[in-house]
Amino acid sequence: MRRALALSLLAALVSGCASHTDLNPDGVWINQDAIDAAVKSDNLREALLSRGPNLEWQVDSKSGEASFSNGFELGEGKIIDSKNGKLRIEFYGNFFEDLSVAAGQLTQAASESGPEQHFVKPKAAPAPDAPPGSSFESALYGAYLGGKWTITNGPGQGSTVQFNPDGSLQGLGDNDRYALCLAGDCAAMSGEYDSMWLERAEQGAPWIFMRKGRQLEIFQAINTAAADEMPQLRPGERRWRLEKQ
Known part of the structure; x- marks a missing residue:
């Protein structure tokens, strides 16, 4: 009985840790949907735009900063609210993006800047000094060519x-x-x-x-x-x- 109770407590603890990890927004996230669409399409840019426009996010909750890349521009914002895997990002020009993390996926909510978009961690860990957008490009180049x-x-x-x-x-x-x-x-x-x-x-x-x-x-x-x-x-x-x- 004691062993069963101990195993139940351990399972709950592990489950809680896994749940907490799933809500961690930090790191680089790439738009895998856009890559998959590009591989299947005859037109690269049209495919990327159909699942974009954003192609990569970088989030650092410790510094309170988050940025996105769309293949040309870099948007740099400040995290003004963060709770339970949900983030609100403020950008220059007084516009906002809302992000949420669940089950290893980052979701950018639909807004004036674009539709709902989904991002995952890249398979290859980015170098510490990797420039914004480079993780998406590397994944795209490998899949596309x-x-x-x-x-x-x-x-x-x-x-x-x-x-x-x-x-x-x-x-x-x-x-x-x-x-x-x-x-x-x-x-x-x-x-x-x-x-x-x-x-x-x-x-x-x-x-x-x-x-x-x-x-x-x-x-x-x-x-x-x-x-x-x-x-x-x-x-x-x-x-x-x-x-x-």
């Missing part, structure tokens, strides 16, 4: 290409870095088309790309705007076609 690709048409035909989660790149011409356009000025310049930045030794240029399932096509980006206008990039000649191995 991860693995090995074969150049089926274009310079280096037959070669293997690898897009790494940290933005490094092997096998695609002489490029050693890439970045996908998620939002902001690059999105405005490429309009309905998805774009990426390819570079070597910190020198590079934008390219238009189209990804459909296991096929990836990369095109030269042609600027159709006048010299005194914001660039308007459209796909030109295709440089590479790749198939995922």
Whole structure:
């Protein structure tokens, strides 16, 4: 009888600790729904926006600070209320976001800035000095372009290409870095088309790309705007076609 009672008390204690842990809002949270939508979609930015606009949250209840990244902007706010896994964040300009944590998921309530959104902890623990948004980008890059690709048409035909989660790149011409356009000025310049930045030794240029399932096509980006206008990039000649191995 005493053993049964002790086990019951231990179970209650463990359950209470687990419940408390589930309510902890601290750390980095990424929008996995947006990543899953991107992997299934033919248009990266449209998929991200359909589950966004926010892509990552960073919460530090000890300092009373919380911030979000939408792939272009960083919103930094102050936690003005925190109780039982629920947070109210105040941002400059007198607007607020409400967050809640339950069962290992952070939920951003619907507000004037957007619909209800859901976030989870990234599988890979972020480095202490990781810049805002980098955990989401790493997870997206791994899911969206991860693995090995074969150049089926274009310079280096037959070669293997690898897009790494940290933005490094092997096998695609002489490029050693890439970045996908998620939002902001690059999105405005490429309009309905998805774009990426390819570079070597910190020198590079934008390219238009189209990804459909296991096929990836990369095109030269042609600027159709006048010299005194914001660039308007459209796909030109295709440089590479790749198939995922």
